[in-house]
Amino acid sequence: MTPSEAEPLIDLSEVGRTYDDGPAALAGLNLRVARGEALAVLGPSGSGKSTLLNLLAGLDRPSTGRVTVDGLRVDALSEAASARYRRGRVGMVFQFFNLLDDLTVLDNVLLPAQLAGTARGRAAARAAELLERLGVARHARVRPGRLSGGERQRVAVARALMNRPPLLLADEPTGALDSASGADVRDLLRDLNAEGQTIVLVTHDLALAEACATRTIELVDGRVTRDVRAVAR
Template identity: 75%
Template sequence: MTAPIIRLRDVNKTYDTSGTARPALAGLDLEVRAGEALAVLGRSGSGKSTLLNLIAGLDRPSTGSVTVDGVAVHKLGEAALAGYRRARIGMVFQFFNLLDDLTVEDNVLLPAQLSGVSRARARARAAELMDRLGVARHARTFPALLSGGERQRVAVARALMNRPPLLLADEPTGALDTASAADVRSLLGELNAEGQTILLVTHDTALAGACATRTIELLDGVLHRDTLRAGAAR
């Protein structure tokens, strides 16, 4: 049995300090093991985005602990959080978050440049990823000239640039047409089959069904349902 790469213990997150509103997360305990593809489902306001932000170190729990890849994320200062995200987290967003004034290749290279990787090593890794994800022919192209599905593939390549142990995806098919969404679903499934640990927040039940080995549902900040796909190991 593999060790948990994500462990949350009694996590509470409250944005309203007056105590009159319900918490975004309430006493959440969660473990995700290396190699899992976990889909987090739930209605708007259920706590999905809060959970993702806590794991990414973009927010802090009001109480409780968040540990990712052996790092106590809730204890890190701002500089250490930036280093944590560069080294351990790859993030894919609904609206891609690519830099339009950079080429595809330069967008993919950016995480390695921020981490101080040599130009030669970074370019070799970028070439490998762009070829693997089917966007190598667009290396000198600017993102605005690509389709939505192609831009999301570039975003995934950028997220994987520093070989992060954990890939976080926030509604990765939410801005895509049907064909592009199916393409991204297949891509995420392939990455997980190769061993990449993935946590994705989504309303797309087809995405969860296609590439998640496990699905949880949040309801009003509480873990409501935890389902392991038939045949998946825990």
């Protein structure tokens, strides 16, 4: 194992985040996530879950402390560098998919590669590979509004993986799905993690956490109150 492989993919040190004069959204958080882990973040509304995801994505900055992802000090990046970081090192999956309905499924998946300046032929081959692997290749020329919720979430995952990011962030990825589609997405995330993808997912879905996560933490008032590793699957 090389030194870089031994280092955690995510390293948060004494991270605090406050907004105006309100209570701390995160309070002195220390968290290390190894490469290849699937971390589920649980907790009540207002516990700091969304703040944690935003900090990892470089969409927000801590009031105190350091946020390091893949060896990069995310909290110290400029706005332009943060955008490059999100394009190259982070894939994001949202509860309501955030697909562009005026683009086809294929063009939605291609978008991150286009923003990163990837050659069209190379990007098209990667998109075709992902759509086939995730079972939605037959919908490549269709607009997302014609797909089921589960299919749209599969397209969103394909888009998130387009630039081969070391970190996949998922915010309530089954929250807008029926039970059958939710189970489908749970299987997908579990399979991705089994292939080595590092995942951090925020969820209220205990079944999702139990099915997908190799480790679960619970946040309450911006602090980790529970940190449990799953029995090896």
